Amino acid sequence: MKTLIRYIKLYLHFVSNCTTRELLFRTHLILSFSARLMLFGLYIMMYDIIYKNAASIGSLNYDQALLYLSIFFLVDTIGFTFFIKNFSTFPEYISEGKLDIVLTKPVDSQFFVSMRYFSLTSLFSTLPPLGLFIRQVSRLHISLDPYHLLIFGLFLVCTLIVYYSIWFITNLILFWVHRIDALHEFFVTIWRFMQFPPDIFQNVIRLFFLFIVPILLTIEVPMQALTGSTIKISHIFLLVGASVLSLLISRILWKMGLRRYQSTG
Amino acid sequence: MNKFKAYIKIGVIDALEMRFQLVYWLYVNMAPIILMAYLWSNVYSKKDSIGGFSLNMMVTYYILTRLFNRIVSTYSEERIAKDIKDGQLNQFITRPISYLSFKFGERIGIRIINLAIVIPIYIVMIFFLKKYFIWQMSLWNFLIIGVNLFLSLTSFFLLAFIIGLMAFYMIETHSLNGLKEQITGLMSGYIFPLSLLPPELQNAFKYLPFAYYYNFPMQVYFNQLSMHEMLLGLAIQCIWIVILYGICHLMWKDGTKNYEATGI
Amino acid sequence: MKSVIHLENLRKQYSYYKKQPGLWGSIKGLFHREELFVDAVKGISFDIQPGEFVGFVGPNGAGKTTTLKMLSGILYPTSGEVSVLDHKPFERKAEFQKQFALVMGQKNQLWWDLPPMESFLLNKAIYEIPDELFKKNLEELSELLDIKDILNVQVRKLSLGQRMKCELVAALLHSPKVLFLDEPTIGLDVVSQNAIREFLKKYNEEKGATIILTSHYMQDIRRLCNRVIIIHHGELLYDGTYDALHTKYSDSKTLEFTAAEEIPESELLKFGTEMKKKNNTYSIEVPREKTAEITGKLLEKYTVDDIVIHERDIEEIIGEIFISKKMRE
Incomplete structure (x- = not known):
């Protein structure tokens, strides 16, 4: 418990540190926000086009599809808020030896490299998807009782853990392969597969996203919990299991990576 | 010329050294196309044609636009901005070398190597998706697309150069770059074909340089344009190149005037 | 302890x-x-x-x-x-x-x-x-x-x-x-x-x-x-x-100077050892504690344009220890 409080305190310190810095670059803040907003708008536009042409994606209707999209972007922007700056720093940590100083600090090194930088810009970027989310919830007449909200929240936590762990693991490749340009895009490219309802994936690719890179259920299950539709028990197991397992694997691989770390640069 | 050859050779060796990078490129190039193929084949399972596009056209569109992207796109912004921030620019200001043509040459060099790697990747991908791929190429279209791609490459580079030079005026340029990418993504038809958009927008985008990066060559590819329209398109691209070059020139003059080589 | x-x-x-x-x-x-x-x-x-x-x-x-x-x-x-x-x-x-x-x-x-x-x-x-x-x-x-x-x-x-x-x-x-x-x-x-x-x-x-x-x-x-x-x-x-x-290893310094006149080798060896000569630039090794004294004498005796005193640097000393150790083996 004491450790937990200590880490929360430390994290708040990181946040204030990073916020102070980011507020120095106001233009940057506004431009980044606009870029994210535009990306979000583009996908809404794409959904619009598909549904205006009387087609659909999977079995979802227009409003459900937009709810799905809003949850996807919500997870994505929250994930970015916590991790993007950290994970894009990984080449510096591992290939250029910035990890040296981190390893001498009396703080868990995985925590440090994953949480050191907080992105205020991305935090602002959660607002547009949040807006869409609220709009869709009211359009679909979803009653937000505390029970459903709690379940939704818990599943979202699982989703974020999966999101974090897989992204973290992909970055660890740098311990074994010394240089890969723009490696942090590796996960983002996979993750983008979930920006459309997973109904579109069948057979092999479905199994791939269920068991190998277990992100298939990350948006769908929380959404089902929210809308009160029935969730398959197996799906709950798969999502929760994926979060526990992937976090564990990330831990093990981090320790293995550290043993290989040669501190070059 | 010999220097140029040596440069290419070094580049190839360098690229081969990074075999994981190679696999990574393969993946980065293929994944989005595969995603789009899945998405659209699901969407088209209920409908045969959307905005004049059949499923096969749509998949072909995504494959070829991604290939064109590999040819014309550039990541020079960051390098230029870095040169400015680190004070590397001094060696260009003090010597009779044009920074712009140096960077442009360097970029073409990098692109040639890149293409040698990327084209086999696309051949593999077309093979995988061959039941969707529409092969339709006349010599004439090939020529027009060739000219168009060269002009796109030039205008894409000039745009990147402008963003890079913004480093004279601001500290962080990559947010600006991100914004540019999203705008280009929409207006060039990179995210989806422009013919899916309302006609007024399509019309407006015709007068901007972006649509000529991807949407235009695909229209040529699908034989959707008359000779007159094709030539008009290339002419508009040329005009934009002149305009962008003018902006580069002015920014360069103004920027270097106040340049304090701080280099750290 | x-x-x-x-x-x-x-x-x-x-x-x-x-x-x-x-x-x-x-x-x-x-x-x-x-x-x-x-x-x-x-x-x-x-x-x-x-x-x-x-x-x-x-x-x-x-x-x-x-x-x-x-x-x-x-x-x-x-x-x-x-x-x-x-x-x-x-x-x-x-x-x-x-x-x-x-x-x-x-x-x-x-x-x-x-x-x-x-x-x-x-x-x-x-x-x-x-x-x-x-x-x-x-x-x-x-x-x-x-x-x-x-x-x-x-x-x-x-x-x-x-x-x-x-x-x-x-x-x-x-x-x-x-x-x-x-x-x-x-x-x-x-x-x-x-x-x-x-x-x-x-x-x-x-x-x-x-x-x-x-x-x-x-x-x-x-x-x-x-x-x-x-x-x-x-x-x-x-x-x-x-x-x-x-x-043991760094008990001498090197004096390097440019003189206007020609100085015979025998003259210089009175001040130090290992004389080297290149055009009008001479260098000699002198004992550490006598550096100041010898510098003074040189300046007095000759028309010296420029004089520099070199410490032996660490690389040189390491090289020397390394060689002597290898020789012993």
């Missing part, structure tokens, strides 16, 4: 891939690559007592930094024993990490866009430094290093010397008992070098902290370290006092 740092037969091996030359080699490399190993540290042993100020010397690639990194737990040793403050560094126990600090001249931990104070406060949180102690230490350190007026200036606007001073403060806020300094004066101007040197000397004397320092500058070692450890090609070449090293 129990030693603070104990190394026994410590080894570190790095692995890398062999690169075959040329285009064909690169293509072959796509499918098969040979893994090679290089020994950065080849089994070194020594003990360091509390309060010692040890200079860690050797040419580039000798294994100094690798050893420091094993001492601070960044690298796992390939084999051998290492203990610092009764801990195995690579276990990275928080309890151990709170008792030492590592400062690297070429890697900084301060935040570029923020004032150093922000980084100090961050370290306060990381090291869980009590408010009282933090205040006291910050006060003391910034006084000693004279950085009080720059605590709230963006790091990017500071000079290299000021930055290094702040790095030191950041590293010392938690009152470490052991301090590893890797090239702390590299690239600094003479004034800043001196200031940092003075500070380190004081810090060692007053706090009784154990310090290991690597440096390229013989000045650093001479002024600060009572003990010198020389490493070359990953092997321990010398371990002893600075004075002993000095009298």
